[in-house]
Amino acid sequence: MLDIGKRRFALFPYLFGLFFFIxxxxxxxRAEVNLLFFFERQxxxxxxxxxxxxxxxxLSWDFLSLMFRPALETIxxxxxxxxxxxxxxxxxxxxxxxxLVFRGILNEAEVEGSVTRWSLRFLLYxxxxxxxxxFRCIPEFVWAFMFVRAVGLxxxxxxxxxxxxxxxxLGKVYSEIFESVNTxxxxxxxxxxANKLQIFIYxxxxxxxxxxxxxxxxxxxxxxxxxxxxxxxxxxxxGQQIEISMRMFNxxxxxxxxxxxxxxxxxxxxxxxxxxxxL
Amino acid sequence: MxxxxxxxxxxxxxxxxxxxxRGSYLWTYVILGSLLALFVWSYRGSEVHLGxxxxxxxxxxxxxxxxxxxxxxLSHGVLADAAMGAMETFAxxxxxxxxxxxxxxxxxxxxxxNLVFSGLLYEMEETSRWRRSIRMLPYLxxxxxxxFLRTVPEMVWALIFVFLVGLxxxxxxxxxxxxxxGVLGKLxxxxxxxVDPxxxxxxxxxxASRIQILFYxxxxxxxxxxxxxxxxxxxVNxxxxxxxxxxxxxxxGQRIHIAISLFLENQLLxxxxxxxxxxxxxxxxxxxxxxxxx
Numbered sequence: 001m002l003d004i005g006k007r008r009f010a011l012f013p014y015l016f017g018l019f020f021f022i023x024x025x026x027x028x029x030r031a032e033v034n035l036l037f038f039f040e041r042q043x044x045x046x047x048x049x050x051x052x053x054x055x056x057x058x059l060s061w062d063f064l065s066l067m068f069r070p071a072l073e074t075i076x077x078x079x080x081x082x083x084x085x086x087x088x089x090x091x092x093x094x095x096x097x098x099x100l101v102f103r104g105i106l107n108e109a110e111v112e113g114s115v116t117r118w119s120l121r122f123l124l125y126x127x128x129x130x131x132x133x134x135f136r137c138i139p140e141f142v143w144a145f146m147f148v149r150a151v152g153l154x155x156x157x158x159x160x161x162x163x164x165x166x167x168x169x170l171g172k173v174y175s176e177i178f179e180s181v182n183t184x185x186x187x188x189x190x191x192x193x194a195n196k197l198q199i200f201i202y203x204x205x206x207x208x209x210x211x212x213x214x215x216x217x218x219x220x221x222x223x224x225x226x227x228x229x230x231x232x233x234x235x236x237x238x239g240q241q242i243e244i245s246m247r248m249f250n251x252x253x254x255x256x257x258x259x260x261x262x263x264x265x266x267x268x269x270x271x272x273x274x275x276x277x278x279l
Numbered sequence: 280m281x282x283x284x285x286x287x288x289x290x291x292x293x294x295x296x297x298x299x300x301r302g303s304y305l306w307t308y309v310i311l312g313s314l315l316a317l318f319v320w321s322y323r324g325s326e327v328h329l330g331x332x333x334x335x336x337x338x339x340x341x342x343x344x345x346x347x348x349x350x351x352x353l354s355h356g357v358l359a360d361a362a363m364g365a366m367e368t369f370a371x372x373x374x375x376x377x378x379x380x381x382x383x384x385x386x387x388x389x390x391x392x393n394l395v396f397s398g399l400l401y402e403m404e405e406t407s408r409w410r411r412s413i414r415m416l417p418y419l420x421x422x423x424x425x426x427f428l429r430t431v432p433e434m435v436w437a438l439i440f441v442f443l444v445g446l447x448x449x450x451x452x453x454x455x456x457x458x459x460x461g462v463l464g465k466l467x468x469x470x471x472x473x474v475d476p477x478x479x480x481x482x483x484x485x486x487a488s489r490i491q492i493l494f495y496x497x498x499x500x501x502x503x504x505x506x507x508x509x510x511x512x513x514x515v516n517x518x519x520x521x522x523x524x525x526x527x528x529x530x531x532g533q534r535i536h537i538a539i540s541l542f543l544e545n546q547l548l549x550x551x552x553x554x555x556x557x558x559x560x561x562x563x564x565x566x567x568x569x570x571x572x573x
Contacts (some may be wrong), residue, residue, distance in 0.1 A: 027371075028374065046444070077321075151332070159327055229434040
């Protein structure tokens with residue numbers, strides 16, 4: 001029986017529209033939105049004060065030479081933070097890969113038939129996943145502030161915050177890369193009698209390396225942006241200077257700092273693209 | 280004869296084919312060397328004291344801190360406050376994303392090269408130079424604005440808007456909207472540049488105007504990807520909205536900031552748990568909407 005033209009009544013669009021509208025109204029009230037704020041007198045004045053304060057940017061040598069050090073510090077924080085993140089993420093990522101720990105051809109000879117072995121390995125896997133998820137679910141900013149409280153002001157808490165939070169993210173993505181490995185070469189190596197370490201180095205590692213390097217570089221780019229603002233909670237770098245200039249209402253300095261940030265991020269993107277091109 | 284035989288095995292060695300040119304080895308060493316130098320330089324500059332951190336004292340302090348986090352403070356007042364914060368954070372991410380959509384859609388159609396001055400839609404037009412440059416002007420402006428919005432991080436926008444409009448969730452909404460507007464504008468622009476020209480060409484051949492082509496030839500193609508990007512940015516924004524409070528923009532972040540500052544570790548754990556639930560819930564919701572709408 002043909003029933004062209006008779007469409008099934010779809011509830012979803014109506015329900016979606018209703019919920020969307022309710023959420024919109026509630027959020028509007030909750031967020032104290034004032035659409036016309038910038039047309040009111042106070043808003044206009046503040047905006048004018050800010051925009052006119054931004055120009056001309058402060059390009060005096062005194063200021064620039066003072067800011068040179070924090071800018072470099074931002075890069076340094078991002079580099080060491082990413083390094084620590086790799087050191088955390090790589091081993092945990094290995095443990096969080098089911099095909100390496102308790103499943104698949106690498107393990108079937110050892111795990112088969114032994115429930116204790118299997119469950120021990122599964123426990124390891126589960127713990128690694130839980131730790132990674134814990135590291136990841138707390139935002140970098142919260143980590144940074146907690147570390148500022150623990151080890152004091154300066155770039156070190158920024159390094160730790162990036163290391164821990166990005167370690168969680170890297171670990172998760174690494175384990176996804178590890179699980180997508182093509183098993184045929186591993187099996188071929190195994191059939192030649194290669195031991196586990198040999199399989200790992202010759203069959204498995206070459207497959208994952210390009211993806212891992214590429215993703216780590218991407219995270220490093222993100223780390224530069226992040227380390228530039230972690231200073232808001234006292235973790236060194238350009239962010240601290242931006243916050244100080246904002247609080248002192250020195251908006252022409254803010255313009256300069258944002259320009260420096262822009263140049264830095266562009267340079268890092270350029271370098272990381274170059275390195276990726278060499279892979 | 281003898282000569283050629285002795286040369287033959289070397290040339291026929293299959294492994295020679297796979298040997299890489301020497302130059303690439305040199306490059307590897309150069310890259311590894313500069314990487315090492317970068318690490319050493321950064322290690323010195325960032326005042327890292329890993330030894331201090333992993334000393335008995337350092338580890339002891341961390342363990343004490345962790346122990347003080349437990350048990351989470353689940354009293355009624357704290358939970359209610361955390362729920363209020365979570366809802367505020369949700370509202371910020373929701374409205375911020377909506378505002379970003381509006382900004383991106385306002386700008387992106389000007390920032391797409393083949394909608395404004397080149398490509399299929401304009402190939403019939405006589406190419407007078409000044410006409411073309413007048414068309415390029417809004418393109419360049421839109422591109423510039425989008426780049427600027429995107430380059431300044433959300434937290435800096437939040438700091439600026441807190442100065443402009445005062446404390447509370449509203450500056451958070453503005454910060455998210457402005458920054459994400461720049462990001463979505465760029466992503467939308469890439470989608471628009473990849474549009475399949477065939478439907479456009481066939482619409483054009485029926486005599487459709489440019490607006491009609493936009494609505495019937497281009498938008499249906501790009502809408503699913505637009506929605507996908509919007510949902511993705513929403514997931515990002517809920518995480519950002521949760522920390523915007525650190526610079527005074529309300530929500531969970533503000534409460535977390537206070538809890539850490541005043542050493543209220545038990546409350547901090549509660550807030551972090553609420554944050555986790557909120558982020559996970561939004562991820563699920565977004566995944567569900569993605570399945571239903573695309």
